[in-house]
Amino acid sequence: MSRIHKIVIACDSFKGSCNAIDATKYLEEGLLSYRPDLEIVKVPVADGGEGTVEALLFATGGQRITTAAIDPLGRPRTADFGLLPDGSAVLEMASASGLTLLSADERDPRITSTYGTGQLMKAALDRGCRKMILGIGGSATNDGGAGMAAALGVKFYAADGRELRFGPESYPMTSEGKPSYCGGAALADLARIDVSGLDPRLSECDITVACDMNNPLCGPTGASAIYGPQKGATPEMVKQLDNALSHYAEIVQRYVNTYLSGGQATDHEAPHSAAELPGAGAAGGLGFGLMTFCNAQIRSGIHSVLDMVRFEELVKDADLVITGEGAIDHQTLFGKVPQGVSERTKSVNPDIAVIGVCGTLGRDYDKAHSCGINYMMSIATGPITLEQCMAEAPRLLKEAGCRIAHLTDILK
Numbered sequence: 001m002s003r004i005h006k007i008v009i010a011c012d013s014f015k016g017s018c019n020a021i022d023a024t025k026y027l028e029e030g031l032l033s034y035r036p037d038l039e040i041v042k043v044p045v046a047d048g049g050e051g052t053v054e055a056l057l058f059a060t061g062g063q064r065i066t067t068a069a070i071d072p073l074g075r076p077r078t079a080d081f082g083l084l085p086d087g088s089a090v091l092e093m094a095s096a097s098g099l100t101l102l103s104a105d106e107r108d109p110r111i112t113s114t115y116g117t118g119q120l121m122k123a124a125l126d127r128g129c130r131k132m133i134l135g136i137g138g139s140a141t142n143d144g145g146a147g148m149a150a151a152l153g154v155k156f157y158a159a160d161g162r163e164l165r166f167g168p169e170s171y172p173m174t175s176e177g178k179p180s181y182c183g184g185a186a187l188a189d190l191a192r193i194d195v196s197g198l199d200p201r202l203s204e205c206d207i208t209v210a211c212d213m214n215n216p217l218c219g220p221t222g223a224s225a226i227y228g229p230q231k232g233a234t235p236e237m238v239k240q241l242d243n244a245l246s247h248y249a250e251i252v253q254r255y256v257n258t259y260l261s262g263g264q265a266t267d268h269e270a271p272h273s274a275a276e277l278p279g280a281g282a283a284g285g286l287g288f289g290l291m292t293f294c295n296a297q298i299r300s301g302i303h304s305v306l307d308m309v310r311f312e313e314l315v316k317d318a319d320l321v322i323t324g325e326g327a328i329d330h331q332t333l334f335g336k337v338p339q340g341v342s343e344r345t346k347s348v349n350p351d352i353a354v355i356g357v358c359g360t361l362g363r364d365y366d367k368a369h370s371c372g373i374n375y376m377m378s379i380a381t382g383p384i385t386l387e388q389c390m391a392e393a394p395r396l397l398k399e400a401g402c403r404i405a406h407l408t409d410i411l412k
Contacts, residue, residue, distance in 0.1 A: 004319040004408040012325035012337035017393035020044035030401020048210030048301025049137025059309040067123040069096040072112035072140040088131035089124035094138035107232030109142035110185035118151025136283035142184035145289015153197035187244040210301035212335030215281030223281035249275040302340030329362025342372035
């Protein structure tokens with residue numbers, strides 16, 4: 001019986017405890033403490049949310065670029081994106097337009113904007129990037145990507161001719177001395193869209209949206225209803241925002257699709273809209289905006305990342321693959337990292353064993369066997385609170401790695 005020699009570790013972050021890079025490192029340390037002869041390949045990964053840039057820079061040796069942007073409320077900040085060795089860019093909308101950039105009392109999807117995400121994309125264009133992968137998890141916005149489009153040259157007008165401005169250069173000040181922001185609620189006033197100023201470099205771009213949400217733009221499973229509450233929307237706000245996005249989609253049909261297909265903007269509806277497509281409602285409708293204005297393609301986040309790191313090449317001669325994240329449960333089969341890693345591993349060689357490591361084995365965790373995970377284990381080894389487990393994740397991950405190394409004596 002041959003002995004396991006090469007192990008690929010492809011983990012996501014353990015949120016609240018450690019990022020993907022550290023999680024793979026701690027598992028490696030545990031493995032090598034018992035089996036120093038092992039060949040370990042570390043591949044920290046992500047599913048398009050927070051940590052995507054970091055994971056791909058680690059895997060490819062790319063360069064982190066810092067640029068000026070605004071946060072969801074128009075305040076100046078800096079945001080990062082990754083410039084990969086092949087000249088492509090990897091971006092996270094959360095870096096500029098994320099929910100974590102706001103305090104709890106600042107969350108209001110009626111006024112937050114994706115303008116900063118458009119600034120990130122423009123910075124990548126200025127660097128010569130014509131291929132982008134954009135992770136859109138963790139948004140604070142519900143503007144249908146209008147802010148992003150505004151940063152790239154699109155103009156939006158109300159029926160009375162005034163421009164609806166989503167960018168910081170023209171936010172008016174209220175009597176209290178605070179900016180008056182143009183966000184998702186303002187789309188209810190939209191009457192006309194001028195796409196003639198859209199950055200022409202976008203026509204040369206191949207943009208992939210890394211996203212595992214299949215929601216349409218509007219309706220009971222749309223952006224406002226499903227994700228609005230976590231961004232600060234009350235039930236009344238959800239109705240307001242959903243109506244605004246529905247109106248926005250109608251105006252997009254009337255003006256944008258016709259213009260971008262080579263015709264002139266008219267008052268007649270274009271033959272189709274991206275509003276009903278899976279993923280249109282992701283990130284408060286940013287998915288819709290990216291498909292509409294940038295001809296972007298929405299794809300599974302984890303599979304996009306695995307393509308970028310050339311996962312098949314790394315795993316083709318592996319004896320064992322370790323994957324994981326904070327929880328393995330009923331949500332794992334909806335595009336999470338353990339599912340993507342195990343499926344891709346089995347597509348290369350069904351005989352490669354896959355172990356899923358997590359903080360919590362949650363409801364219906366055993367269903368993850370169906371995607372190819374052979375064995376699942378929690379890093380918690382005894383009675384322990386969630387807070388303790390998160391605080392002691394480095395030690396627990398190392399111990400989990402050591403236990404897996406012991407298993408290698410009997411796995412093959």
